[in-house]
Structures are given as C-alpha cells and as structure tokens.
Amino acid sequence: MPAELSILMPAFNEEATIERAIERVLAADLGTDSYELVIVDDGSTDRTRALLGGREWPGEVRITYAAENRGKGQAIRTALAEARGTYSVILDADLEYDPNDLRDLLAPVRDRVADAAFGTRAFRAHSAYSFWYVMGNRALSMATNVIFNTWITDVYTCFKLMPTELMRSLSLREDGFTIEAEITGRLLRSGARIYEVPITYVARRREEGKKIRPSDGLRGLLTLLRIRFS
Numbered sequence: 440m441p442a443e444l445s446i447l448m449p450a451f452n453e454e455a456t457i458e459r460a461i462e463r464v465l466a467a468d469l470g471t472d473s474y475e476l477v478i479v480d481d482g483s484t485d486r487t488r489a490l491l492g493g494r495e496w497p498g499e500v501r502i503t504y505a506a507e508n509r510g511k512g513q514a515i516r517t518a519l520a521e522a523r524g525t526y527s528v529i530l531d532a533d534l535e536y537d538p539n540d541l542r543d544l545l546a547p548v549r550d551r552v553a554d555a556a557f558g559t560r561a562f563r564a565h566s567a568y569s570f571w572y573v574m575g576n577r578a579l580s581m582a583t584n585v586i587f588n589t590w591i592t593d594v595y596t597c598f599k600l601m602p603t604e605l606m607r608s609l610s611l612r613e614d615g616f617t618i619e620a621e622i623t624g625r626l627l628r629s630g631a632r633i634y635e636v637p638i639t640y641v642a643r644r645r646e647e648g649k650k651i652r653p654s655d656g657l658r659g660l661l662t663l664l665r666i667r668f669s
Contacts, residue, residue: 441523441524442473442474442475442523442524442525443471443473443474443525443526444469444471444473444474444525444528444541444545445474445475445477445522445523445524445526445603446464446474446475446476446477446527446528446530446541447479447519447522447528447529447530448460448461448464448476448478448479448518448529448531448532449479449481449511449514449515449531449532450478450480450481450487450491450514450532451481451482451483451487451508451511452483452484453483453485453532453533454483454485454487454490456532456534457490457491457532458490458494459534460530460533461476461496461500463537463538464476465497465499467541468539468542469538469539469541469542469545470542470543470545470546471542471545473524474499474524475499475500475523475524476500476501477501477503477518477521477522478500478501478502478503478518478532479502479503479504479505479514480505481508481509482505482506482508482509483508488504501521503517503518503521510614510615511616511618512611512612512614512616512617512618512621513614515529515618516611519603519607519611522603524603526545526548526549526600526601526602527601527606528544528545528598528599528600529597529598529599531597534641535597535640535641535642536597536598536639536640537640540598540636540638540639541598541600544556544557544558544598544636544638545600547634548601548602548634553632553633553634554602554605554626554632555600555605555626555631555632555634556599556600556633556635557591557593557596557599557600557623557633557634557636558593558596558599558635558636558637558638559593559596559635559636559637559638560596560638560640561637561640575656576593576594576595576656578656579594579595579620579656579659579660579663580592580594580595582663583620583623583627583663586663586664586667587624587663589627589633591623594619594620594623594659595616595619595620595659596638597619598636598638599619599622599623601626601631606622608629609621609622609626609629610625611625613662615655616655616658617658617659617662619659620658620659620660620662621662623663624662624666625666628666628667
C-alpha cells in the first residue's frame with residue numbers, strides 16, 4: 440500500500456549511527472502515520488551491512504544493498520526509484536538532523552503552499568562543524584541566489600521534501616554530495632517554489648565520520664552554473 444511520505448536514507452560506513460538513525464525515525468512524530476524508510480547501503484565496508492541485516496525491522500523499513508560505493512547521489516537516486524510515497528525527503532544516517540522536524544516540512548507541500556520545502560540550519564555554536572564549513576555553505580547559498588535570482592539560505596541542507604514525482608522529474612545525475620546543489624538548481628530552473636523551514640541541527644566532527652569536503656562545494660558551484668546556463 441502506498442505511503443504518504445518516503446524517507447530516503449543513503450548510508451555509507453555508518454556503523455556508529457545507523458541503528459539509532461532508524462530508531463529515531465520510527466519513534467518520531469512525522470506529521471503522518473503513513474510513511475516508509477527506504478535505506479540504501481552504498482557499499483559499506485564496515486559493520487553497517489551486518490547491523491542492517493542482523494535485526495528484524497518493522498514493515499516501514501526497506502533496505503537495498505549496493506554492490507559498491509558510488510556516492511551519496513547514486514544512493515539517493517536508487518532510493519528514489521524504490522520510493523512508493525506521495526512525497527519524498529532525504530535524511531542522512533549520521534544523526535545530524537532530527538526527523539521530528541519533517542512534520543514542519545511536510546505541511547507546506549501537502550497544503551500546496553509550495554512545491555518543495557527545505558529545512559534551513561541556523562548554524563549556532565553547538566551546531567557548526569567549523570568556521571570554514573559554515574562560510575562555505577553561506578557563500579554557496581549566496582552564489583545560488585545570484586545565479587538564479589532567488590533567496591535561499593541553505594542550499595546544502597539534507598532536508599529537501601517534495602512530491603516524489605517532482606523529484607523524479609528532475610532527472611538527477613550527480614553521484615556525490617553535489618546532488619544537493621543539483622536538486623536545488625533543477626528546482627529553481629523549473630520555476631518551482633521553495634519554502635524554507637527552520638530546523639535543528641547538530642554537526643558531527645571529521646573524526647566522527649563527516650565526509651563532505653571543500654571540493655564538494657566547488658563541484659556544487661560548477662553544477663549550479665551548468666544547470667543555469669546549459
């Protein structure tokens with residue numbers, strides 16, 4: 440039976456957090472009783488696969504195992520192809536985002552106030568990975584606003600919720616973290632209305648497994664330019 444909300448969770452080498460990430464979704468107030476959690480293990484080489492396969496998960500949880508690591512973008516596209524929900528949203532498996540915030544993202548899209556809802560991070564002292572990470576994020580968001588003549592405060596947020604068919608229509612092709620910029624760029628290029636919702640966020644440190652690099656920001660900028668001017 441189709442769900443209202445599909446939560447797309449890419450996971451790569453997240454043995455320290457994967458079980459808690461799933462449990463937090465199952466315990467959250469999502470704003471809907473009809474949901475599914477679609478997990479794609481992106482070729483993990485640690486114990487992530489063993490932990491996913493070693494437990495009996497509720498029926499809302501569906502797991503796909505990729506043969507090799509292809510990147511976050513590829514994992515999201517794989518999960519999107521499996522999604523059965525009316526709406527889809529991305530949620531990383533690293534515990535940086537609170538699934539309880541999803542109810543506030545779902546409402547404006549469900550009520551047709553906007554075509555998509557983004558969760559925007561405030562980057563307080565307890566939630567910033569580093570000075571340069573925050574500055575890089577803000578610089579990329581500002582560049583997006585200039586390129587597309589819009590106003591968005593957090594382009595690289597993980598929380599991007601929209602109708603599943605709209606996400607599929609974007610014809611996404613980026614494999615890595617650049618898919619975050621690609622989703623935003625293609626939405627803006629299509630004329631979609633984006634509604635931003637403040638969310639809570641607690642960044643993890645590099646030694647805790649944070650994977651995004653400065654080069655991902657540069658690739659994101661190039662992707663935005665390619666989408667705008669191609």
